[in-house]
Amino acid sequence: MAKFQPVSVKLKDGGELLIREAAPEDGEALLEYLDAVSGESDNLTFGPGEFGITLAEEQEYLRKMQERKNGIYLLGILDGEIAATLSFAAGGRPRIAHVGEFGMSVRQPHWHRGIGTALLSAFLDWCHETGIIRKVNLRVRADNQRAMALYEKCGFKVEGRMSRDMRVHGGFVDTVLMGKEID
Ligand SMILES: CC(C)(COP(=O)(O)OP(=O)(O)OC[C@H]1O[C@@H](n2cnc3c(N)ncnc32)[C@H](O)[C@@H]1OP(=O)(O)O)[C@@H](O)C(=O)NCCC(=O)NCCS
Numbered sequence: 001m002a003k004f005q006p007v008s009v010k011l012k013d014g015g016e017l018l019i020r021e022a023a024p025e026d027g028e029a030l031l032e033y034l035d036a037v038s039g040e041s042d043n044l045t046f047g048p049g050e051f052g053i054t055l056a057e058e059q060e061y062l063r064k065m066q067e068r069k070n071g072i073y074l075l076g077i078l079d080g081e082i083a084a085t086l087s088f089a090a091g092g093r094p095r096i097a098h099v100g101e102f103g104m105s106v107r108q109p110h111w112h113r114g115i116g117t118a119l120l121s122a123f124l125d126w127c128h129e130t131g132i133i134r135k136v137n138l139r140v141r142a143d144n145q146r147a148m149a150l151y152e153k154c155g156f157k158v159e160g161r162m163s164r165d166m167r168v169h170g171g172f173v174d175t176v177l178m179g180k181e182i183d
Pocket of ligand 1: 041103105111115116141149
């Protein structure tokens with residue numbers, strides 16, 4: 001059986017979002033996506049030009065990700081273009097194989113269309129189906145209300161706060177730790 005069965009989601013405005021696992025062949029489009037999305041908010045751990053991964057490294061990363069049972073890289077595709085991504089990796093050792101952290105983003109022109117909700121829901125369904133993943137964590141900028149509203153809506157709870165967890169434009173930013181148990 002495929003690790004992740006692609007799913008097509010009808011958005012509230014009628015758009016059609018395809019959610020599928022990323023493959024090494026997506027490497028180039030993914031690097032272009034990351035470059036674009038990094039300039040659309042200050043909420044990610046990298047700004048424009050700061051991702052610092054070559055195409056060969058990205059392709060190798062995607063290949064390894066495909067092989068993992070407790071990690072996944074999902075793409076949200078709109079009209080053939082990457083509109084959103086979500087990546088997650090749990091630990092490599094037995095005691096931490098059930099728990100990991102994810103990060104996600106949606107291209108700014110497509111915010112508030114329900115894409116973030118659809119992608120996160122598909123990811124949480126997959127977590128449940130793996131039977132391995134029992135806890136999902138994330139870190140979000142303490143002032144990123146929009147993302148926190150999405151995570152709370154999907155059942156995540158605040159578990160802590162880290163001071164000076166990011167440095168953006170020279171200023172320190174706190175992050176909030178959120179988590180959801182998968183049963
Ligand atoms: C955060 C992000 C992923 C949300 O994606 P999205 O596709 O816009 O999310 P959705 O349209 O599914 O909206 C999800 C929820 O966010 C909240 N939300 C959306 N737009 C909002 C707005 N303008 N103001 C406040 N809350 C808002 C709502 O609770 C919404 O749920 P609802 O539609 O049921 O009311 C997206 O804005 C993004 O990529 N931002 C930049 C990068 C980022 O912040 N990533 C997260 C890092 S932790």
